Amino acid sequence: MGLLNxxxxxxxxxxxxxIQMSKRLFALLSILSIALLxxxxxxxxxxxxxxxxxxxxxxxxxxxxxxxxxxxRSVYFGFDQFDIxxxxxxxxxRQGKYLAANGALKVRVEGNADxxxxxxxxxxxxxxxxxxxxxxxxVYGVSDKQAEPVxxxxxxxxxxxxxxxxxxxxRRVDIAxxxx
Numbered sequence: 001m002g003l004l005n006x007x008x009x010x011x012x013x014x015x016x017x018x019i020q021m022s023k024r025l026f027a028l029l030s031i032l033s034i035a036l037l038x039x040x041x042x043x044x045x046x047x048x049x050x051x052x053x054x055x056x057x058x059x060x061x062x063x064x065x066x067x068x069x070x071x072x073r074s075v076y077f078g079f080d081q082f083d084i085x086x087x088x089x090x091x092x093x094r095q096g097k098y099l100a101a102n103g104a105l106k107v108r109v110e111g112n113a114d115x116x117x118x119x120x121x122x123x124x125x126x127x128x129x130x131x132x133x134x135x136x137x138x139v140y141g142v143s144d145k146q147a148e149p150v151x152x153x154x155x156x157x158x159x160x161x162x163x164x165x166x167x168x169x170x171r172r173v174d175i176a177x178x179x180x
Contacts, residue, residue: 061098062105062177069098073175074158075133076168079114082128084136092133095175096140103143108176109134111151112158114167119153126151133173 061069073095075088084092099105111130113122130149137147159166 075173077171096137100141109149110174114170122153
């Protein structure tokens with residue numbers, strides 16, 4: 001009776017083999033789980049402020065007070081004139097190319113005059129100056145919808161005074177960009 005039949009020996013071997021395989025499979029699955037979890041762990045950043053400061057802030061040229069687009073927005077005119085002088089062409093070209101490259105931007109082309117002349121005359125002269133600059137901007141690809149010519153006449157002087165130096169600063173067109 002102490003002897004086991006061969007089929008029960010085989011069953012016992014298979015059972016032992018199954019238990020060993022289960023232990024190995026469990027060990028393998030445990031190792032894989034630990035490996036996957038360790039791969040997902042986060043790394044602590046020691047100095048986050050250094051990383052933020054190294055990212056360059058991008059500001060559009062018309063919003064950057066140090067850019068030529070922001071600094072040079074005025075076109076100056078001679079007394080009782082509305083044709084763009086040769087020494088002012090670079091300003092118009094720079095602004096025109098910038099606006100053409102940024103088709104979503106809209107500007108107001110603001111014509112101004114000095115205090116000499118009547119109110120209606122100065123408004124008309126300011127409008128002619130604004131329209132001249134708007135036409136010149138279109139040469140560089142600016143659309144009609146981007147540049148709106150308006151006149152302030154002598155209502156918005158840049159320089160207060162009653163001499164040629166003040167009047168020269170007030171005979172101008174300003175290209176006004178949106179503030180946002």
